[in-house]
Amino acid sequence: LFPPELRFAVLKFFNKIISMFSSYCYFDITEIDGVNTNELYNAVQLYLSSSVSISGSRLSLTRALNSSAITFGLTNNDTILDTFKGVTVLWEHVVTQRQAQTFSWRPLPDEKRGFTLRIKKKHKNLILDSYLDYIMEKANDIRRKNQDRFLYTNSRGGSLDSRGNPWESVPFKHPSTFDTLAMDPLKKTEIMEDLKDFANGQTFYQRTGRAWKRGYLLYGPPGTGKSSMIASMANYLGYDIYDLELTEVHNNSELRKLLMKTSSKSIIVIEDIDCSINLSNRKRSKGNDGSTGRSYHDPDMRSGSGCAVGHSGEDGGNWITLSGLLNFTDGLWSCCGSEKIFVFTTNHIEKLDPALLRSGRMDMHIFMSYCSFAALKILLHNYLGYEEGDLEGEILKQVEDVIDKAEITPADVSEVLLKNRRRKEKAVGELLEILNERAERKLMNSGAVENDLDDVADEEQEKRALESPKDVCDCEQESCNKGDKEEKLNKVT
Numbered sequence: 001l002f003p004p005e006l007r008f009a010v011l012k013f014f015n016k017i018i019s020m021f022s023s024y025c026y027f028d029i030t031e032i033d034g035v036n037t038n039e040l041y042n043a044v045q046l047y048l049s050s051s052v053s054i055s056g057s058r059l060s061l062t063r064a065l066n067s068s069a070i071t072f073g074l075t076n077n078d079t080i081l082d083t084f085k086g087v088t089v090l091w092e093h094v095v096t097q098r099q100a101q102t103f104s105w106r107p108l109p110d111e112k113r114g115f116t117l118r119i120k121k122k123h124k125n126l127i128l129d130s131y132l133d134y135i136m137e138k139a140n141d142i143r144r145k146n147q148d149r150f151l152y153t154n155s156r157g158g159s160l161d162s163r164g165n166p167w168e169s170v171p172f173k174h175p176s177t178f179d180t181l182a183m184d185p186l187k188k189t190e191i192m193e194d195l196k197d198f199a200n201g202q203t204f205y206q207r208t209g210r211a212w213k214r215g216y217l218l219y220g221p222p223g224t225g226k227s228s229m230i231a232s233m234a235n236y237l238g239y240d241i242y243d244l245e246l247t248e249v250h251n252n253s254e255l256r257k258l259l260m261k262t263s264s265k266s267i268i269v270i271e272d273i274d275c276s277i278n279l280s281n282r283k284r285s286k287g288n289d290g291s292t293g294r295s296y297h298d299p300d301m302r303s304g305s306g307c308a309v310g311h312s313g314e315d316g317g318n319w320i321t322l323s324g325l326l327n328f329t330d331g332l333w334s335c336c337g338s339e340k341i342f343v344f345t346t347n348h349i350e351k352l353d354p355a356l357l358r359s360g361r362m363d364m365h366i367f368m369s370y371c372s373f374a375a376l377k378i379l380l381h382n383y384l385g386y387e388e389g390d391l392e393g394e395i396l397k398q399v400e401d402v403i404d405k406a407e408i409t410p411a412d413v414s415e416v417l418l419k420n421r422r423r424k425e426k427a428v429g430e431l432l433e434i435l436n437e438r439a440e441r442k443l444m445n446s447g448a449v450e451n452d453l454d455d456v457a458d459e460e461q462e463k464r465a466l467e468s469p470k471d472v473c474d475c476e477q478e479s480c481n482k483g484d485k486e487e488k489l490n491k492v493t
């Protein structure tokens with residue numbers, strides 16, 4: 001009977017009267033704010049989905065694209081209580097039908113959704129100051145945990161995608177975790193604790209005025225699990241990985257741009273660092289065929305035994321230099337965004353510039369060693385299902401005795417176990433054979449090296465003796481075969 005204008009005016013009047021006497025105030029968070037999606041709405045939905053106090057008997061279930069987890073939330077017009085810093089608030093999920101639109105730039109959903117937050121007026125400031133920030137932060141964490149992580153690479157060589165991003169991404173699905181990683185358990189625990197301290201260390205880093213970042217240098221022979229360690233770190237912390245291919249970066253400023261486009265809570269990896277930068281800061285040179293582009297940074301490359309080459313710019317004189325890289329990890333640019341981990345790997349730590357190894361540069365140097373017996377136990381458990389109690393017996397005792405002498409990588413052990421994973425006994429027997437063989441070979445090689453060293457020492461001694469025959473022969477007589485000695489000296493020389 002009443003026209004809408006009058007209804008609206010009456011309602012407004014009553015609301016005003018009610019709010020004057022009510023001790024509560026209300027905040028509406030709508031799904032769509034004008035024509036844009038309201039980020040806060042999504043965050044609240046995610047945050048409430050993690051709340052254990054949902055009491056409704058009907059919940060809505062969602063699984064986002066690329067996500068491996070299912071989240072639940074409030075159904076239409078349901079309510080939930082939440083407590084923050086001792087203050088209880090009430091959330092209501094309000095869903096109403098949208099009135100027919102005459103025109104819109106963007107088709108809007110038929111339903112109008114939003115959350116209404118009810119709080120006591122006296123708590124308004126506390127809630128507005130920190131509660132909403134807390135919700136945004138929590139929602140990001142949940143998103144990260146649910147969402148499969150991403151592996152980014154700059155393999156396009158500096159070109160940008162349609163959104164101006166130099167990084168290409170794929171879902172990161174590496175199954176390596178600290179449980180599957182074979183290494184000394186004490187060392188493993190130390191690394192895990194270090195990572196956790198870092199991830200939970202926001203207050204510490206703020207208090208001490210340090211950039212919230214950490215550097216790890218992984219070094220050791222190929223096949224000892226450096227890449228597996230990086231994947232385990234990412235899976236443990238729930239971080240994305242940026243695999244920085246330095247051979248695709250033309251100069252320091254491009255490097256800086258790449259860094260600016262990395263997100264927080266990420267691990268930035270440079271593999272085989274000894275092969276990737278112009279460690280000697282040598283000037284860029286033309287290739288043998290006179291072409292510009294690639295030139296050799298690593299002397300080993302010339303003999304064909306080295307690793308990947310670095311990259312030189314087309315515009316002459318442009319290089320990724322060590323100082324550029326250190327700015328990247330250490331300087332002002334390293335702090336864009338926060339909560340970042342830098343990981344460098346190398347098979348040849350001795351080739352690295354001492355500037356990179358200096359204390360404070362890389363916070364932790366982690367040696368990925370050959371497979372120890374403790375690490376082997378983890379592989380036996382993972383591949384063959386051995387439990388601690390099964391790891392006894394004569395054959396395993398023999399394995400324990402020989403494994404350090406054999407210097408075998410976890411990758412090689414994994415191969416043997418994988419091949420024989422259906423036959424436990426055979427697997428360990430074959431492993432023992434391989435270990436014995438390797439240990440024997442190592443021993444013979446070291447014996448041969450020792451003999452060679454002895455030979456060199458003998459020859460040296462002989463040479464010295466011949467150069468000063470008097471030292472070994474006091475005789476001054478003509479009959480002393482000095483001539484013979486001279487001839488012998490020439491031969492030795």
Ligand SMILES: Nc1ncnc2c1ncn2[C@@H]1O[C@H](COP(=O)(O)OP(=O)(O)OP(=O)(O)O)[C@@H](O)[C@H]1O
Nearest residue numbers: 180181182183222223224225226227228410411414
């Ligand atoms: N410590 C380890 N624990 C468990 N598995 C390992 C370990 N080390 C190596 N492996 C196995 O060997 C494979 C190769 O290892 P990975 O690539 O991690 O070694 P790497 O040290 O990074 O080698 P490279 O220096 O050649 O890159 C892995 O996929 C994994 O199956």
